[in-house]
Amino acid sequence: MVKFISSTILLVVLAFSAWGCAKQEDQTVDLTVERSPKISIADTRPVEIAISSTPTPTSSPTPTTKVEIKRAYPYLEFQRTVSAEYPDFPDNRVYVALKEGKIMAFADDYEANETILVLDISDRVSDVGMEEGLLGLAFDPLHKENGYFYVFYTASGPRRSVLSRFTVPLDDPSKALSDSEKVILEIDQPAENHNGGQIAFGPDDYLYVGVGDGGGAGDRYGNGQDTSTLLGTILRIDVSTVNTTGAYAIPGDNPFVGTNKGRPEIWAYGMRNPWRFTFDSDTGDLWAGDVGQNRYEEIDLVLPGLNYGWNVMEGFHCYPDENQPCSQEGLEPPIAEYRILTTLGCSVIGGYVYRGNMIPHLYGKYIYGDFCSGRIWTLNNKATGEWSQDELVDTALRIVSFTEDRSGEIIVIAWIPGATKGEDSGLYRVIPGENP
Ligand SMILES: [Ca+2]
Numbered sequence: 112m113v114k115f116i117s118s119t120i121l122l123v124v125l126a127f128s129a130w131g132c133a134k135q136e137d138q139t140v141d142l143t144v145e146r147s148p149k150i151s152i153a154d155t156r157p158v159e160i161a162i163s164s165t166p167t168p169t170s171s172p173t174p175t176t177k178v179e180i181k182r183a184y185p186y187l188e189f190q191r192t193v194s195a196e197y198p199d200f201p202d203n204r205v206y207v208a209l210k211e212g213k214i215m216a217f218a219d220d221y222e223a224n225e226t227i228l229v230l231d232i233s234d235r236v237s238d239v240g241m242e243e244g245l246l247g248l249a250f251d252p253l254h255k256e257n258g259y260f261y262v263f264y265t266a267s268g269p270r271r272s273v274l275s276r277f278t279v280p281l282d283d284p285s286k287a288l289s290d291s292e293k294v295i296l297e298i299d300q301p302a303e304n305h306n307g308g309q310i311a312f313g314p315d316d317y318l319y320v321g322v323g324d325g326g327g328a329g330d331r332y333g334n335g336q337d338t339s340t341l342l343g344t345i346l347r348i349d350v351s352t353v354n355t356t357g358a359y360a361i362p363g364d365n366p367f368v369g370t371n372k373g374r375p376e377i378w379a380y381g382m383r384n385p386w387r388f389t390f391d392s393d394t395g396d397l398w399a400g401d402v403g404q405n406r407y408e409e410i411d412l413v414l415p416g417l418n419y420g421w422n423v424m425e426g427f428h429c430y431p432d433e434n435q436p437c438s439q440e441g442l443e444p445p446i447a448e449y450r451i452l453t454t455l456g457c458s459v460i461g462g463y464v465y466r467g468n469m470i471p472h473l474y475g476k477y478i479y480g481d482f483c484s485g486r487i488w489t490l491n492n493k494a495t496g497e498w499s500q501d502e503l504v505d506t507a508l509r510i511v512s513f514t515e516d517r518s519g520e521i522i523v524i525a526w527i528p529g530a531t532k533g534e535d536s537g538l539y540r541v542i543p544g545e546n547p
Contacts, residue, residue: 178470179545180487180506183522183538186224187217191244192524192536193308195514198250198260200284203517207524207538210244212236212264216285219516230262230277230287237267239303242326246308251276251350252316258284261350263310263320265300272298272306274320276353295350295359298341302326305384305402309461313347314395317362319378320346321385321399329404329431330422335381338373343421345385345399345413347378366416381419381442387461387512388413392519393475400461400479401445405452406433408459409445410479410490417443447490447500449481456481462513467520470543478503478521478541480510487523487541508539516540 184205191210197219198206204216204227212233215226238244247263254260258279266273278291300306305323313319324334324343334342349360367373373380388399397413407426411419418441422430426448429437449455462479477490485506491499508525516522523539 177472177544178487178504178541179543180504180508180523180539181542183540184217184221184223185537186222187226187537188527189215189226189536191526192511192538193244193246194248194512195522195524195538196248196250196260197515197517198254198284199517200255202284204285205538206248206250206260208245208248208262210246211238212245214245214248214262214287227285229279229285232262232264232292235266235273236264237270238265239267242304242306242323246306247310247321249310249312249318252312255281260287261295261310261318263308265306266297270300270303272300272322274310276350293353295353296320296348298322300325300342301332307382307385309385309387311389313390313397315362316351317347318350318359319388319397320348321382321388322346323384323386324382324421330383333422335383335421336418336423338367338377338380341374341376343382344374344377344380345382345388345397346376347415348376364415372416378415379413379417379419381417381421381423382411383421383425385411385461386458389461389463389513391464392466392515393464396464398461398464398477400459402458403448403451404430406450407448408451408456408481409448410459410461410477411443411445414443419443419445446498449488449500454484456484456486458482460510460512462487463515463521465519465521467515467518469518469520470541473503473521473541478513480506480513480523482509482511485510485525504541504544506539511536 189209192207193210194208196206203219205219206216208214214230216229217223217226236245243265245264249261251259258281259276261276263274274296276293277287279287305326307321307323309321311319322341322344324330325332334340347365349362352360361375365375367377368375382401384402385399386402390397399411399413401409401411403425409426420442423437424430427444451457460480460482464477465473480487485508487503489501489503510525512524514522521541526536
């Protein structure tokens with residue numbers, strides 16, 4: 112069982128059930144938890160990082176001061192922020208999604224000290240446990256003209272994931288129209304965990320949706336390799352048709368269209384819980400952090416129609432027994448993995464390929480982190496075609512997501528360890544360090 116010595120038990124219990132960890136279900140872990148600022152994990156197994164398709168254990172990276180993390184809006188705190196967006200409305204506000212089912216907005220200003228309640232759907236959002244709630248937020252590619260934004264949340268009775276559209280009036284985009292919900296997609300969820308959560312428009316203006324394997328531990332419902340279900344996938348749908356037909360459409364070049372290989376909404380499958388994915392704003396590449404079971408967290412470069420392996424594999428390794436062979440034919444390996452329930456962390460948080468201007472040495476590198484360890488890494492595509500995985504900064508934060516501001520600079524969304532007021536999350540900027 113998981114053992115804690117802290118008065119912050121609730122927060123930490125929540126932490127270790129985060130986004131597909133489900134690790135307490137089937138693995139013994141002893142944790143020593145300080146009240147603040149960091150979790151230290153009593154795990155003496157060797158630190159192991161593998162990269163590219165030839166996993167090679169390496170030593171733990173040395174922390175650097177290549178960047179620093181600075182509170183972006185120090186006068187604002189929110190309860191369990193899970194997502195933040197910087198839509199292109201004239202009022203230049205920041206919109207944050209709170210797990211309980213609220214969207215708040217505030218001025219994109221360091222001195223900001225007031226928030227506006229944009230939307231409250233806590234009456235229809237099931238927020239139980241750690242992995243249910245309002246999980247994703249995305250603005251329509253034409254939001255400046257139509258006022259549309261989309262949310263992805265969990266609901267009960269029956270338990271399901273819901274993709275819905277809401278509308279803000281263009282003359283005041285800080286307030287959603289109360290009766291504007293248009294449900295677009297619902298997916299039954301057999302268990303409370305592994306609900307995915309990310310929704311994002313690609314450079315093709317189609318909406319991509321990350322859907323977990325349905326939960327339980329080890330993919331007990333067998334969804335990862337089952338393409339007749341939407342669970343365990345990243346979906347790609349066309350929501351521009353909703354007004355005319357009442358429903359989303361399937362892009363004609365989705366990989367399973369016209370085949371009998373699976374549901375036509377599927378873009379890629381074999382995912383366990385792709386909590387966060389993003390598109391490289393320069394190349395359009397789709398990068399996902401797929402949360403692992405008990406051993407390996409992975410970063411995937413997601414291509415259409417490919418099978419990312421779960422639950423035959425976890426990272427580069429056969430599952431459930433990495434020492435036993437498994438048939439890997441047709442399975443796409445990740446770009447990188449790291450071993451979990453070590454000091455490296457417990458749940459990968461997919462981030463962004465950096466395309467900002469403020470930190471030139473990060474340009475073109477994929478930035479991602481871990482919820483439990485607070486570490487942030489970069490993946491670097493070397494001239495040889497291989498990837499290196501380097502630690503960028505080791506923070507004391509519980510990182511839940513990343514976003515980009517209007518200049519393409521990286522914002523970290525994190526829960527604050529040791530917070531006691533219930534207003535316990537904030538946004539942080541990645542800024543140049545003293546010794547880049
Ligand atoms: Ca995989």
